[in-house]
Amino acid sequence: MMTKTNLQQKTIAFIGSGSMAEAIFSGLLRHELVKPANVLGTVKTSADKQERLKKQYGIQVKTDNKEAVKAADVVVLAVKPKDAEAVIQSFAEELTKDKLVISVLAGISLNNLEAFAGKEVPVVRSMPNTSAHVGASTTAICAGSYATDEDLDLAESLFQVVGSVHTISEEDIDSFTAIAGSGPAYFYYFLEAMEQMAAEAGFPPEEAKNIIAHTIEGAAYRYLDSDKKPHELYQEVLSPNGVTEAAFTHLEKHRVQKHFLEAMKEASRRSGSIGD
Ligand SMILES: NC(=O)C1=CN([C@@H]2O[C@H](COP(=O)(O)OP(=O)(O)OC[C@H]3O[C@@H](n4cnc5c(N)ncnc54)[C@H](OP(=O)(O)O)[C@@H]3O)[C@@H](O)[C@H]2O)C=CC1
Numbered sequence: 001m002m003t004k005t006n007l008q009q010k011t012i013a014f015i016g017s018g019s020m021a022e023a024i025f026s027g028l029l030r031h032e033l034v035k036p037a038n039v040l041g042t043v044k045t046s047a048d049k050q051e052r053l054k055k056q057y058g059i060q061v062k063t064d065n066k067e068a069v070k071a072a073d074v075v076v077l078a079v080k081p082k083d084a085e086a087v088i089q090s091f092a093e094e095l096t097k098d099k100l101v102i103s104v105l106a107g108i109s110l111n112n113l114e115a116f117a118g119k120e121v122p123v124v125r126s127m128p129n130t131s132a133h134v135g136a137s138t139t140a141i142c143a144g145s146y147a148t149d150e151d152l153d154l155a156e157s158l159f160q161v162v163g164s165v166h167t168i169s170e171e172d173i174d175s176f177t178a179i180a181g182s183g184p185a186y187f188y189y190f191l192e193a194m195e196q197m198a199a200e201a202g203f204p205p206e207e208a209k210n211i212i213a214h215t216i217e218g219a220a221y222r223y224l225d226s227d228k229k230p231h232e233l234y235q236e237v238l239s240p241n242g243v244t245e246a247a248f249t250h251l252e253k254h255r256v257q258k259h260f261l262e263a264m265k266e267a268s269r270r271s272g273s274i275g276d
């Protein structure tokens, strides 16, 4: 049985301190699993962000990736996928076999990440989602050729702080990304329409927010708790010739579910081709 890594002993550098990196390090700091002094972030240019992050979290924020990587035990790569090659190459000199690189980049394969590093370094590819901000990400991890079980454990420990973790095979990461990485956006898209409906009906915004959030929360709990299929769960709601049936008649006429499935397949295809 392997022991879980003590993150408190590690210095973690976030290369790219955008929305995904902030979601992760804010969770680590909130749970006191790392000390602010042991967290480094880098940005490209944003001086405003640099100041805000320093002030808000007490972490160091720099623009020098190489310096940050040099000081780190763990490097969390969180720039945009298009910047992966140039950014990794800019700090590759500082990478060693004892320095774990965890990538959160969509679409950049372990093979590519290792090739950009140009040497045998441990890499874990991950796919978190923005619910990490509230400790509720559903994250996938998969190990590169030089990553050990301890490296994978460390990545798991890190992501467990901000939610649940699934160790998967890399061949499944595109569909995982389409379902869980992009997933929060789909729900926000639907709840935007629910907000509009509530606003048109005259509900005060705060009350509407509560009604909508708890409706989604309740449906998620019921889905988790029940052995019933989604089809059975929504049939429970649909009274013959009733209210929900009126909505479903419209949804089915426009084949919304079919289009939604196709949309996720597009997302998965995009995840598979970003690195090309
Ligand atoms: N957003 C999401 O829901 C998810 C995103 N991801 C992945 O996370 C990664 C980051 O996405 P996200 O956080 O949304 O993006 P953001 O645009 O919010 O953040 C990107 C960050 O990278 C910084 N940056 C850009 N170039 C460099 C550079 N050369 N050196 C150092 N830092 C640099 C930017 O700095 P500056 O602030 O100065 O511009 C910014 O802080 C992507 O690869 C994405 O695929 C994965 C799962 C979910």
Ligand SMILES: O=C(O)[C@@H]1CCC=N1
Pocket: 106, 177, 181, 182
């Ligand atoms: O849209 C993207 O490319 C990233 C990956 C999953 C969520 N956001």
